[in-house]
Amino acid sequence: MGYRNFPMVPKVVFGSGSFDQLKQILAPQRKDRSPFVFLVDDVFENNTELTDRITLEYNDKLIFVSTIEEPKTTQVDAIVNRIRAEYKQLPSGIIGIGGGSVLDLAKAVSILLTNPGGAADYQGWDLVSKKAVYHVGIPTISGTGAEVSRTCVLTGPEKKLGINSDFTPFDQVILDPDLCIGVPKNQWFYTGMDCFIHCVESLQGTFLNAFSQSYGEKAYDLCVEIFLGDGNTAEESRAKLMMASWHGGMSIAYSQVGVAHALSYGLSYVLGTKHGIGNCIVFNQLEEFYPEGVKLFKQMMAKHQIDLPKGICSQLTEAQMETMIDTALGLVPLWENALGDNWQEVATREKLRELYLKM
Incomplete structure (x- = not known):
């Protein structure tokens, strides 16, 4: 029998205050000034304490995403279309900052930027054929395991099912326990x-x-x-x-x-x-x-x-x-x-x- 050959997150930083290393972690990944897109839980929209620590350069973009509902395939497609409309080239990377919903959205968006069709086309097991855009996960609440898993769970028009693939896991994760201060x-x-x-x-x-x-x-x-x-x-x-x-x-x-x-x-x-x-x-x-x-x-x-x-x-x-x-x-x-x-x-x-x- 053949055993599953699973990808794991290749790089992880752990420690109190490690979020502040984000800029130096991203720097070597930037391609020809093409942007990094930060998907941030909109619970932080009025919390400048976190967003002020994100360094935006060139035409980097911060997109606040709603997590009132569970992540949907339509939400992924809308973010992907927005990024494609705004930039001629692929982003250097997608950075998800938030709970499991935001991390799952970041994983899905990074996949859909390099694979044709819509998110609903990839709900299932091993349907993704092309490597995703470089993507980073930064959890601000603990428990879901989304920072390490090979799935991003999405509610689609016909089912709730993850995009389970070897291209789903993050390339880099930053685990900073201080980001979880103040969780209700x-x-x-x-x-x-x-x-x-x-x-x-x-x-x-x-x-x-x-x-x-x-x-x-x-x-x-x-x-x-x-x-x-x-x-x-x-x-x-x-x-x-x-x-x-x-x-x-x-x-x-x-x-x-x-x-x-x-x-x-x-x-x-x-x-x-x-x-x-x-x-x-x-x-x-x-x-x-x-x-x-x-x-x-x-x-x-x-x-x-x-x-x-x-x-x-x-x-x-x-x-x-x-x-x-x-x-x-x-x-x-x-x-x-x-x-x-x-x-x-x-x-x-x-x-x-x-x-x-x-x-």
Whole structure:
């Protein structure tokens, strides 16, 4: 058998204040004065503390992107068209600064600048044929693993599915825990739980191997320490959660996620539920699949006084429920990892409906 030959992020800088090295990291990558395009979460639009630290030269451009909704294929296409209309040549690079949504947009835009068609054409596995534009990821919240993964998850006209390819991972990542100062508590929790759930799903999946396990166990232990322990300063917690996110992302690179992510995609596609909170709403109902993980998750919610929305599926039309179930069941690799080859015997339409109605 042939083993997957996975690309990893070739360069990473970690440390408090490392964001200020961005200019010197980018300098050797500039081609003939062609621009760098910075995609920045619009939560920073009125926060000059961050944007003032980005050095714009020549005709570099800062584009603030909205993350009110999960990233869409249409949003990617609009940014790509805007860049093409403004510049005659390809940018020297795309730099994403923000949470998982912005990082996923940056990865997708860098791919679509060198590959024909629209973002929806590449939703799936290994459909990208040309190398992306140089791209850099700078997370400002920790947990999604988007900074290290080979996917960028997008909601398209027909499905919610990532562009999974060897050209997706960033060429450079800057991990500066200080950029996570001031993240609202609920957001911190939901995104951190995305990481915890990655680990639970990877570690209990049938695709598990020593590579995934070594990263997954480390991230899992860090999450338990951060969200249930009391020994860390705020500064230590930020640094450790950044490492948990990295390790959690690496853990699923060589395995896969599972039931929570599959069902969460359904919520997101039909209701527009954000990924982090969607995972939490789903995971809260999955004792039968992940008993130990859900028990710890409930302890973490109690400790941090997190209340999840209830009854979000109670008003669904029959058509919406069917679409939600279709979306979830379409993610075959996730179910195979979670439940094995005979997953369809367990993950029936009736079972999914019953689970969704609990949410």
